[in-house]
Structure formats: C-alpha cells, structure tokens
Amino acid sequence: MLDDTDRRILRHYQADPDMAMSDLADRAGVTGSTLARRLDRLRETGVLRGVRAVVNWPALGYEVEVSLRITLDKTAPRAFDEFTAAAREVPEVLEIQTFLGQVDVRLSVIARDMAHYQMLYRERLLTLPHILDIEGLMHVARLKSEETLPL
Secondary structure (H helix, E strand, O other): OOOHHHHHHHHHHHHOOOOOHHHHHHHHOOOHHHHHHHHHHHHHOOOOOOOOOOOOHHHHOOOEEEEEEEEEOOOOOOHHHHHHHHHHOOOOEEEEEEOOOOOOEEEEEEEOOHHHHHHHHHHHHOOOOOEEEEEEEEOOOOOOOOOOOOO
16 A cells, blocks of 8 residues: 555645656655656556646637436446447547446536537437437536545
8 A cells, every 4th residue: 555655756746747756756755766666666556547638628629518417228238338339439528437326327528619519419429329318417617626636
C-alpha cells in the first residue's frame, strides 16, 4: 500500500504534473533516484495510469453537454455488450457508465450546438441497440469538477 512518502509524491505530482522531476523531488522531500523508483513502482502497480491533457471543449466549439440515462431491454442476452460496443463508436460519447437499478447506463455526450445534438440524438443515439427508455439531462453548469484525490 501507499506510505506517507508515496502520498506526498502523488499530492505534488497531481497538483502540477508538468513540474520538473527535480522540483517534484525537492517538494516531496526525496532524492531524484528515490522519486524515479517510486514513480516507476506507482506506475507498475497501476496507481499512476498516466498523464493526460485536459481539453477545454468550448474552446473547440463544443457548447452542449448532455447526460443520457438509459434503461436497456434486459431480456436480450447480450444487451449490455451490444449497446456499449455500439456506443463506443460514437465519437461524441465521452463517457459510458453502467449502474445497478432502474437506469442501466449513463452516457456523457457533447455537441457543438443544439442542432448538432439533435442530429446526434436522432441519427446515432436513438439507433443504439436494446434501448428501452432514454432520458436526457441537459448540463447547465459545472459547479465542481475535480480529478485530484485528497492525499
């Protein structure tokens, strides 16, 4: 499991992943070689899955975000597999989550504008297999969006 040094490294790393490794080592209170070994171990154990760019969708012209809650026809033996495989093929579907309960799947979808969303909805999303019910929730504001963990 993680010790205090690992947590300290992760806390500083997630706060500024572009920081030079020498600065990260200084802030975490370890040597450069210790930092390298620990980061390698964190990657090997799957704690660190990578570093990625966060893209500002509106800056690229995507102004609409919709969350779709979907109930699938569970009488079809491969409903989940076939639905998720087809949903993965829609580039505007950014996230697919599955649930237990009345709602089976949630899709996070982006579109340039309402006309684009309407086209996506009619031509790509409603044609996904095994949909029994679908409810769209239009995002109005994102009040908190945090990916860092309290370490």
